[in-house]
Amino acid sequence: MDSEVVPSSKYVTLISGDGFEFIVTREAAFVSATLRGMLSVASNFEEAQTNRVLLENINATCLEKICEYMYYNLTYKDSVDVPDFDVPPEMALELLVAADYLNT
Amino acid sequence: MSSYRRRQTANSNGSDGTENNSIRGPNSALTSFLREQGITAEGIRQRNLARQQPNNRQPHPQPEPEDLALNEDLDSPTPDVSSDSNTVDGNGVRGPSSALTAFLRQQGITSRQRRRNSPLQSSSSELEPREEQLDDAEVAQIRQAARLKRKRLNDEDADYNDDDSGVPKFQPGKIEFCYECNNRFTITVYTEHSSDALGLLCHKCGKASSQANVKDANRRKEVSKIERVAKKKRKQIAQALLNKIDVVNVPKLQDLCIKLILDYIDDVEVLGDIGMDNLAKINKILSKNRVLNANSMKLFLSSDLTKLEFFDCSKLGPESYSMIAAYCPNLQELRLEMCGQLSNENLLYFATHLKHLKHIYLDGPFLIRSETWNRFFEICGDRLVEFHVRNSHRFNNDNLLMLSERCGLVNLRKLTLGRVDGIDDMGLFEFSISNFKHLxxxxxxxxxxxxxxxxxxxxxxxxxxxxxxxxxxxxxxxxxxxxxxxxxxxxxxxxxxxxxxxxxxxxxxxxxxxxxxxxxxxxxxxxxLFGKDEEDNNNxxxxxxxxxxxxxxxxxxxxxxxxxxxxxxxxxxxxxxxxxxxxxxxxxxxxxxxxxxxxxxxxxxxxxxxxxxxxxxxxxxxxxxxxxxxxxxxxxxxxxxxxxxxxxxxxxxxxxxxxxxxxxxxxxxxxxx
CATH class of the missing domain: 3.80.10.10 (Ribonuclease Inhibitor)
Structure with a gap:
């Protein structure tokens, strides 16, 4: 993704601590209250300018799961029959720390 | 079951058949259909018997063994069988009977005769074992019939349709007239039955009918899905209402993780930096489910903690409580609900080791004796700002007096005495309570x-x-x-x-x-008055x-x-x-x-x-x-x-x-x- 000033691009890039980049829609990223704050144009943060968010304390496996959850949340926000979201037990704690940080 | 029914049939043989038939239990549609058609289970059994014992004395020439389970079979009464059964007992319809019963009936031996022949006392008690034997024979026969049926089903529909009821035979290659449009057509393997199963349909009508069926089924499926969703939604709303929360369709990722962690709480070694809110949430859920134990309790202890709350300590033993004091020396606020196992030593250990303890809330400390309470107040003294105790019958007048003198006179700001049954002296109570000056x-x-x-x-x-x-x-x-x-x-x-x-x-x-x-x-x-005259107001x-x-x-x-x-x-x-x-x-x-x-x-x-x-x-x-x-x-x-x-x-x-x-x-x- 070109990191030049694209204030309201449709996609944003999330970068994990170990350097993997995840390109998700802005809408999906806004599921996380923390990311919403970082990326909202009004905030004037660097993240909002570049549409790139570096999440140093979250590794790629975890971030992938979080991206999955964001789209899951987006898809089933208004439906009643929601399928279960699968979280592998071994990653639950790590994911909880990340989810707490991202406020999702 | 079958033996009971056989006994009924046997009895009915003796008396008037029609009268007996007028009283019966609930019937399935199949049973009444069979009765209308004059088919008796006995007839079927006889055919079975005849087939399995070709050398039987009673010649019952049956062209093909038939089976109850095959629908095409049901409406094809074999005239000789029904007439035979009618002649035997004048009763065209009966429940299933064993081969032996059928055989005996054919021989003209009725149960009444059998009973008359047998000694008097054998009437009921001796009959039971015999009937058990009959049962065994019957079970064996049913098994064999099932085996034969499986075999027959395997080698296709040779004896599928020998009926004479007007339903066209399903024979691929045969010319037939469509049940709906009455056109001539050739039966193929794809030919369909009409909706009431009384005739076959030509290719055109069959296609239309199957499409209508599919559409109908789809619509029904959709309707039932909508109903299911609506019901689920209603349930969700009602549940949320009672829990006083909002309806959430998609749970938060944090809650999903917490739920998962709770499932594996015994395998968790350390919770890590998951945030105080999440920690409190896990703690509360554990308490709510009454699964907080010595192992999971340790996850919440840390040396810099100033406030610790456990809402259901019923599974924590004395050593767990000492661990609290040992691991969290900086505690200022401690809340232990349902702490029935809190021992005297524990409370004193709290008093001596938790130097900063100011607020203590204990619910249900049954084991703490009067002397221990006194000692606790002596040690804590002016440190205590809050003291709450509920559900303790050993906290008595003496302890209240000690509390009022050691703590009440100095710093105690909040006091709770809920269901403290040991306090019963009015005079002492009045005196003690007047010492709590700063509440x-x-x-x-x-x-x-x-x-x-x-x-x-x-x-x-x-x-x-x-x-x-x-x-x-x-x-x-x-x-x-x-x-x-x-x-x-x-x-x-x-x-x-x-x-x-x-x-x-x-x-x-x-x-x-x-x-x-x-x-x-x-x-x-x-x-x-405020604006006008303040002095007046003060008066x-x-x-x-x-x-x-x-x-x-x-x-x-x-x-x-x-x-x-x-x-x-x-x-x-x-x-x-x-x-x-x-x-x-x-x-x-x-x-x-x-x-x-x-x-x-x-x-x-x-x-x-x-x-x-x-x-x-x-x-x-x-x-x-x-x-x-x-x-x-x-x-x-x-x-x-x-x-x-x-x-x-x-x-x-x-x-x-x-x-x-x-x-x-x-x-x-x-x-x-």
Whole structure:
């Protein structure tokens, strides 16, 4: 993704601590209250300018799961029959720390 | 089952067949169809018998063995069988019988004869083993029949359709006339049956019919799906309503993880940096599910902790409690509910090792003896700022005295004595309580003897130190009456913001009304006087009104009614946040009408913004739709979150309060899933 000033691009890039980049829609990223704050144009943060968010304390496996959850949340926000979201037990704690940080 | 039925058949052989047949149990459609067609199970069995025993003496030439399970078979009565059975007992229809029974019948031997031949005593008791043998024979036969059936099904439909009932045979290659359009067509493997299974359909009609079937099935599936979703949604809303939360379709990722962690809590070694909120959440869920144990408790301990709360310690043993003191030396606030296993040594260990412990809340410390309590107070002394104890029968007069002298005189600000049955001496109680000089919060609830908490003692205390009190909870002190209200609360309760007088059945409507209207009047006079003449105001020391209550609970003060309610609103209209007025019976329809009129028209109230979020009017007479609508949609619009109306059967489904709106109406009879 070109990191030049694209204030309201449709996609944003999330970068994990170990350097993997995840390109998700802005809408999906806004599921996380923390990311919403970082990326909202009004905030004037660097993240909002570049549409790139570096999440140093979250590794790629975890971030992938979080991206999955964001789209899951987006898809089933208004439906009643929601399928279960699968979280592998071994990653639950790590994911909880990340989810707490991202406020999702 | 089968032996029972056989006995019935045997009996019916002796007497008149028709009479017996007039009484029968419930029949399946298949049974009655078979009866109409004159098919008997016995006939089928005979054919079976004939087939399996080709050398049988009774020649019953059957072209093909047939089976009950094949539908095509059912409507093809074999004339000789039915006539045979008719001749034997004059009874065309019977339940299934064993091969032996059938054989005997053919031989002309009826059960009556058999019984007559057998010795007298064998009538019932000796018959049983014989019938068991019959059962075995029958089971073997059924097994063989099933084996044959499987075999037959495997080598296709050779003997599928030998009927003469008019249903065309399903023989691919044969020319047939369509059941619907009557056109000639050739039967293929794809040919369909008509919807009533009475004929075959040509290719064109068959296709149309199968398409219609598919469409119909799809529509039905869709409808049932919509119904299922709607039902689920209704259930979700009802559940959320009772839990006093909002409906969430997609759970938060944090909650998903917490749920998963809880499933594997025994395998978790350390929770790590998951945030205080999440930690508290896990703690609460563990307690709620009663699974907090020595292992999982350790996850919440850390040396820099200043506040620790466990809401269900029933599974924690003495060594766990010592671990708390050892691992968290900086604790200032400790709350242990249901701590039945807390031992004497533990409490003393807390006292000596938790040097900063100021607030302690213990619920259910049964094992702590009187001497230990005394020792604990001696060690903690002036350190204690809050002491709460509930449900302990060993906490006695002595301990209260020690507490008052060691802690009450110095720093104790908050005291709770709930269901402390050991305190029973009035004199000592009065003396001890007068030592608590700085209390801001006092709770004495559910005393063993209602006479212990008397008007005089509390009026005396209120007169001395009542002015400091911000919170007063006297639930279940039913010895208190109007005198306490008028002489204790009215003059000295000026700083109270929390008042709870649940289950005080002696206080009357007039006294409570007087309390609140006087407070309200003083409030307004003070406001008027404030600008003009402050000296005048200071003169009337008796008339320091209360500035408004925030939490008020008058649950089941059965003499109260709508006049008091009006007085309460006139006094605390804008300050009240939680208000419990359930179970009060002295209300009238007119009274509520007046109340609504007052709330709507009063000029003072118009400029006040209400803050009430929680209102309980459960089990109050004459609470109706109109009253609730006025409260929710007009007077407390926007702020009211929860209204409880359990047991108010005049609040109906017509009450115009949205289930998903800001206000949740809980407890309506009509709100069933």
């Amino acid at each position: 801001q919060s006092l709770e004495i609830s559910n005393p063993l003897n209602e006479a212990l908490i008397s008007n005089d003692i509390l009026i005396g205390y209120m007169a001395q130190y009542g002015i400091n009190l911000q919170s007063l909870i006297l639930n279940g002190c039913s010895g208190l009456g109007d005198r306490f209200i008028l002489e204790g609360l009215l003059p000295f309760g000026r700083n109270l913001s929390t008042l709870s007088l649940d289950n005080l059945d002696q206080i009357s409507e007039s006294a409570m009304t007087q309390l609140f209207s006087t407070w309200a009047n003083v409030q307004s006079t003070n406001t008027v 009337s020391q008796e008339y320091h009104g209360n500035n408004g209550l925030i939490n008020l609970s008058l649950n089941k003060c059965i003499q109260l009614g709508d006049t008091t309610l009006k007085a309460i609103f006139s006094h605390s209209f804008s300050t009240l946040v939680e208000f419990n007025y359930g179970g009060n019976q002295h209300t009238t329809e007119e009274g509520f009408g007046e109340l609504i009129k007052y709330l709507k028209t009063d000029t003072d109230l118009r400029y006040m913004s209400p803050n009430l979020t929680h209102l309980n009017l459960g089990f109050t007479k004459f609470v109706n739709d109109l009253l609730i609508e006025t409260f929710v949609n007009q007077i407390f619009k926007g702020c009211l979150k929860i209204v409880e109306v359990y047991g108010c059967n005049r609040v109906t489904a017509n009450c115009n309060v949205l289930a998903e709106g800001p206000t949740k109406l809980i407890g309506r009879q009509s709100d069933t899933i």
